[in-house]
């Protein structure tokens with residue numbers, strides 16, 4: 001009998017403690033935890049970028065690129081999917097300049113759920129004006145990289161539909177061959193991996209990019225991306241853009257796509 005009572009007492013105690021802990025207010029998690037976010041990686045848990053430091057001795061563009069940028073963007077500047085970092089080799093000067101300024105001034109990287117841009121912002125803020133110019137001059141001269149998985153990216157996509165959508169809604173600013181246009185401050189979309197293009201469209205659509213007051217170029221894309229209504233449309237457009245890249249050397253030669261020749 002006393003054993004049963006003891007058990008009952010313990011049970012009640014546990015119940016009371018559980019109930020109390022429900023009502024005791026837990027401390028609110030901080031909306032942004034830069035230190036923690038930097039080490040965790042949203043794409044591949046366990047893969048964390050080593051965040052390099054920019055030092056005053058780094059004056060040469062090539063040195064800056066190899067010591068700092070390549071850690072995330074790769075030695076060839078072709079980007080790294082596991083770090084969600086895009087291709088930057090051969091970006092035109094006007095676009096690279098605008099983006100570094102956007103990262104530095106918070107037009108990109110302002111949103112608590114945009115870890116990648118926040119990361120890039122911490123790098124951009126370390127660069128002096130002279131270093132920015134030197135590194136940009138270097139990367140504009142690097143050869144453009146070709147996304148590796150062109151065939152895989154177009155597996156579930158309707159390229160013909162992608163071409164129509166691109167010509168109707170994207171071509172006027174990004175040019176017929178998606179090579180970008182200085183007059184509209186629009187970047188080349190060729191050279192970029194499908195996952196990055198997709199991700200950026202999502203960012204424009206959900207307010208992580210292009211929504212800060214004064215971001216005139218980003219605002220154009222917020223408008224344009226709203227036209228893309230669902231995943232299938234996005235997949236079609238992105239696959240078409242990626243198909244505009246020259247085929248990587250040594251890739252199996254596919255039948256010449258009728259859409260490509262039609263758009264050239």
Ligand code: HEC
Nearest residue numbers: 049051068069071072084085086096099116117120123135
């Ligand atoms: C710690 C990792 C990291 C390092 C180091 C880094 N970047 Fe980045 N960078 C990123 C990520 C991640 C993005 C993509 C941000 C996004 O998704 O919006 C990015 C984006 C960019 C973009 C925008 C590209 C585009 O198409 O809009 C440019 C330009 C750029 N980086 C240049 C540089 C340069 C130059 C350096 C070296 C001085 C550098 N980055 C070093 C992670 C890094």
Ligand code: HEC
Nearest residue numbers: 169170173184185186187197200201217218220221224237
């Ligand atoms: C009115 C002109 C305009 C139209 C139309 C337009 N874009 Fe853009 N796009 C831009 C500009 C300008 C930027 C650069 C934004 C910035 O500086 O942050 C951009 C950036 C982008 C980016 C980010 C690339 C990067 O390297 O980070 C993607 C992806 C993109 N556009 C895709 C599209 C697609 C797909 C369409 C068609 C549905 C489209 N754009 C239509 C002007 C346009």
